[in-house]
Amino acid sequence: MYEYVKNDIDRLIALGAVLDVPLSEHTSFKIGGNAALALDPTSERQIADALQLCEKRKIPVALFGRGTNLLVSDSGFSGLVILFRKPLFAPAWNGSCVTVSAGASLTQLAKESVAAGWMGMERLCGIPGTVGGACAMNAGAYGAEIKQILRRVRVYRKGKVEWLDVDPDQLGYRKSPFIFPDCVVLAAELELQPDDGGAAERMQDCMTRRRDKQPLEYPSAGSVFKRPEGYFAGALIEQCGLKGMTVGGAQVSQKHAGFIINIGGATERDVSELIVQIQETVRERTGVTLECEIKRIGDSVCIS
Ligand SMILES: Cc1cc2nc3c(=O)[nH]c(=O)nc-3n(C[C@H](O)[C@H](O)[C@H](O)COP(=O)(O)OP(=O)(O)OC[C@H]3O[C@@H](n4cnc5c(N)ncnc54)[C@H](O)[C@@H]3O)c2cc1C
Structure with missing residues (x-):
């Protein structure tokens, strides 16, 4: 846990950071505790200044895009989260x-x-x-x-x-x-x-396949596991009979077994426990090791 000195906090606030930001509002899983500080930057200068200050003062930093591939700890993040959710200029x-x-x-x-x-x-x-x-x-x-x-x-x-x-x-x-x-x-x-004349149709086709196959109506972080060589994670999980398996508010999607969905009030702990159970079962029954695709943001550490 990072111990702040008041001067560090004041300097980050002067750069535009705000205190105590709920990270569940910045992840597609709708899971995670608070960030001690979060910065919603409006310029490259602001980003560089904040990063340089944090490097110098050894303040932990985490970087979020739209948080669509992240599992954030229930205890949050005791450093600075930089939120890259808005473009700084038009394409x-x-x-x-x-x-x-x-x-x-x-x-x-x-x-x-x-x-x-x-x-x-x-x-x-x-x-x-x-x-x-x-x-x-x-x-x-x-x-x-x-x-x-x-x-x-x-x-x-x-x-x-x-x-x-x-x-x-x-x-x-x-x-x-x-x-x-x-x-x-x-x-x-x-x-x-x-365009060769087919781009719009290919885009529509991909969107339809997503809607048909993915549980887009629930909060999730997409496919939890990487595709193991020669297999599909979702198919292996389904084959092991794990569709619908639930821990607290976290559930293996009935629609796509590669997704874990938040069916209401899921915590990082629920998701982590479900991940371990899936990995153990799939390893025992198929011999295949499932590696996480999602990135974990933990209290004061970023684990890839
Ligand atoms: C419903 C659903 C469907 C999905 N489908 C797909 C799919 O088809 N294919 C696919 O690849 N992914 C998919 N994903 C996962 C996710 O959308 C992608 O991985 C996406 O690229 C993550 O972008 P993000 O901005 O949300 O990054 P985040 O989830 O916020 O961050 C992901 C990682 O990138 C780092 N990062 C973010 N921004 C930057 C930056 N500016 N500079 C350096 N590092 C950065 C973060 O620190 C973190 O380690 C899906 C997710 C969901 C919820």
Whole structure:
């Protein structure tokens, strides 16, 4: 637990941070205790200043996009949470390239790009996070991954703000070098292709498949587990008869066994216990180890 000195708090408040922010309001799971301090930045300068101060004073920092891949501790986070949930500038188009703020909605950008006659983002539509979160996680769906269109990222790294060229080979399945704490993605440059005439239909098809297969009516963090080599996590969980298994307010979705849903009042403890039970059962019955895709934010520590 980080012990604050009053001076640190005053300096973070002077930078725009606010005290005691419920993190359940900033996660799609609707789970999590309070952040001691949270900053909703409106400029790169503010982000860099806050990060530099926290580095210097050894104040723990956690970074949230839209919190759609996060499981936050019931006891919250005793450091500073930086909330990247709003774009700092509007998307800037230059031919087939678009420069976009990290806080922009990935789904909204996908829709805008298709409406403007481009393809490359249509299968990413429906992923509920930010552009920054998608770069950090190398988000993907239905055969597409953001690395296929990501050309450059603007990052805060080791006290400096800079543009980095992207080598797609550095990004893998839900893995990227642009994830906090290694990097803070501030903006990204994506390169799209002229629409072959089918982008809108492909986007609609992906959205329909999501609505049909995913429990979008409940709070969740999407697929809890990574896809194990040669298997599908949801299919293994279903095969083990775990659909509907419930701990407190957390339940294995009846609609998609790869999702854990919050059916009301779920705590991080409920979800964590359910995760362990799923992992143990699947390992015993199939020999396959399920690794978590979701990221945990714990009290004063970030665990990837
Ligand atoms: C209903 C549902 C469906 C989903 N479907 C998919 C899917 O099809 N494919 C898929 O890949 N994911 C899916 N997800 C998971 C999630 O939406 C993605 O992982 C998304 O990219 C996370 O973005 P975010 O902005 O919410 O990031 P967060 O969940 O807030 O953060 C995720 C991680 O990225 C880090 N991070 C966030 N922003 C930045 C930044 N600017 N710089 C550096 N690090 C950062 C965080 O610290 C954290 O470690 C789904 C989730 C839900 C709830």
